[in-house]
Amino acid sequence: MPKPKPLFVTERLSCRCWFLQDLQALAEVYGDADAMRWVGDGIAITPDECRNWLAVTENNYQTRGYGMFALEDRVTRVVVGFCGLVHPGGQIEAEIKYALKRKFWGRGLATEAARALLAYGANTHGVDYVIATTAPENAASHRVLLKAGMAKGQLRRDEDGSYTQLFEWRPAGSPNAA
Ligand SMILES: CC(C)(COP(=O)(O)OP(=O)(O)OC[C@H]1O[C@@H](n2cnc3c(N)ncnc32)[C@H](O)[C@@H]1OP(=O)(O)O)[C@@H](O)C(=O)NCCC(=O)NCCS
Numbered sequence: 001m002p003k004p005k006p007l008f009v010t011e012r013l014s015c016r017c018w019f020l021q022d023l024q025a026l027a028e029v030y031g032d033a034d035a036m037r038w039v040g041d042g043i044a045i046t047p048d049e050c051r052n053w054l055a056v057t058e059n060n061y062q063t064r065g066y067g068m069f070a071l072e073d074r075v076t077r078v079v080v081g082f083c084g085l086v087h088p089g090g091q092i093e094a095e096i097k098y099a100l101k102r103k104f105w106g107r108g109l110a111t112e113a114a115r116a117l118l119a120y121g122a123n124t125h126g127v128d129y130v131i132a133t134t135a136p137e138n139a140a141s142h143r144v145l146l147k148a149g150m151a152k153g154q155l156r157r158d159e160d161g162s163y164t165q166l167f168e169w170r171p172a173g174s175p176n177a178a
Contacts, residue, residue, distance in 0.1 A: 007069060008120045010112045013080070014072045015120070018057050022070050025079040026050040029099050038135035039099065060086065066125050068097065071113050080104040083113045085121045085130065094127045096169075098144070105140075114148035122171045132167040142167075 006014040018026075030036060030053075033044040045053070053068070060067030068084030081100030088095060096117065098110050121127035132150060134141050145167045146152070153166035170177045 007124075008116050009074060010116045012074055013109060013113055013116075014074045014077075015069045015083070015113065015117070016072065017061060018054055018068060018070055018082075020054065022079065023047070023050055023054065025070070025101070026053070026082070029081055029101055032102060035099065035102060038138040038141070042135075057084075064125070066121065066127070069117075071100070071109070080109060081113075083110075083117050085117065085125075085127055093129060093131045094121065096130050096132050096145075096150075110141075110144045111147045114144055114150075118148060118150075118169055118171075128171055128174055130169045132169075134165045134167065136163050136165045138165075 004016045004019070006016055008015050027045075027047050027050050030039075030045045030050065031047070036042060036044045057067045064087070066085050068082055068086060070079050071081050071083055072078065073080055079101075081098065081104060083096070083098035085094045086097055087093070096114060098114055098117075100110055118130060121130065130150070131153070132141075132145050134145070136155065142152070142165065148169075149172075150167040150169040153168045156164045156166055158164055
């Protein structure tokens with residue numbers, strides 16, 4: 001398979017657009033019920049939903065120029081996980097997302113990816129305000145966001161009575177930067 005052009009690289013990771021061969025890795029990460037308990041509605045997604053997400057992401061590349069991406073180990077080219085900037089339900093603010101295969105947790109990789117993704121979004125696509133929506137219990141994700149330079153925001157009460165811990169980010173030097 002030809003080596004796809006990286007969107008950005010970090011010390012250990014290379015980030016690229018999704019392609020069909022990512023379905024298996026997508027199912028591994030987002031089909032992991034325990035890992036997904038604090039992601040979205042807390043329910044692991046099915047292979048069919050992964051396939052649909054691939055199509056939605058392709059459309060996001062066409063319309064916005066960005067969306068969800070794959071993270072590869074720079075040396076082995078193994079997919080370690082996914083990250084991206086998305087606008088769920090058409091919301092105005094870009095929202096940062098990330099999830100790694102379980103065997104790659106605890107090495108600082110999500111932080112490395114999130115930091116570089118924020119810079120990529122701002123420098124390449126002019127995305128100068130990014131939020132994160134997290135479960136209040138997702139302490140590992142909160143650490144990632146803080147280490148990536150995001151600021152802790154409101155604890156929002158949602159319509160169903162649950163809570164969402166918000167984070168926000170603006171590029172350094174802009175008014176109200178974190
Ligand atoms: C959240 C996730 C991306 C973190 O990936 P990672 O590569 O392990 O993250 P990092 O190594 O960069 O940083 C994790 C930080 O959280 C800390 N941490 C890990 N588990 C923790 C826990 N249970 N409680 C508190 N802190 C925890 C780590 O110690 C580290 O902080 P430190 O550097 O200050 O020690 C990964 O666990 C994952 O994919 N989870 C499932 C998907 C998910 O929750 N995505 C975020 C949705 S908002």
